[in-house]
Amino acid sequence: MLSHETAAEVQHLTDKPSVKIHITVPHARRPGQHKPIKGVVIHRSDLSRPQRLPPWQLPRTRIEDTVLDLVAAAATFDEAFGWISRALSRELATAGMLRDALASRQRVRWRAWLTEALADAEEGIHFPLERRYARDVERAHGLPAARRQARRTIGGKTHYKDNWYPEYGVAVELDGATYHPPEQTKLDKHRDNVNLAADDTRTYRFGLVDVTERACDSAAMVAASLRRNGWQGQPNPCHRPGCTVTG
DSSP: OBOHHHHHHHTTSOSSOOSSEEEEEOTTOOTTSSSOOTTEEEEEOSSOOBOOOOTTSOOBBOHHHHHHHHHHHOSSHHHHHHHHHHHHHTTSSOHHHHHHHHHTOSOOTTHHHHHHHHHHHHTTOOSHHHHHIIIIIIGGGTOOOOEEEEEEEETTEEEEEEEEETTTTEEEEEOOTTTSOHHHHHHHHHHHHHHHHHHOOEEEEEOHHHHTTTHHHHHHHHHHHHHHTTOOOOOOOOSSTTOOOOO
């Protein structure tokens, strides 16, 4: 059956055509053992199961198995999480489907991280940058949990906030090059200015560096705004040396 990048292509998990055709066969099968099949990559596995399809369509792995196969082949966890992000954001799979498939596999790289990422996904955290904010800025410094992908109506128009603290009038938007191209970022900044004039929301807009190298500084800024607007909690320094957050 089709698998990996080829299955991802026909399942619309990726928009990039696969350079080679990837297929998965049971371990007992040995196609191409004596003579390689040009342009075909053969994977052997008894874990992946076929997607239920009409008989006239090419057999392929289930979407959840396609995702986990690509996760296993990823060079980094961020790349692996990218496949999960696409499956969830394109509504091709649910966190529950991926969790069940993960539980059926005995040997999986980054199992603990993937389990945590799927729990995050159920909160609406679908992109690597969003996950870094929730983990390294918010949770690591004891900030309250924001509402993810929060729907708001301002001036008769519907807006979505990546991270919204409704009790304190603070929002955090995340600009990642992979899903916020420059022209979109300009529109987002204009929208933030309009929203500020309409309801006095304090909006922070963070990029990759702000939620990685400068995570502590970003947490200190958000904490200051939250406390200024009524949050009674206390932020705490994280495990990083020289963390700038104080209680």
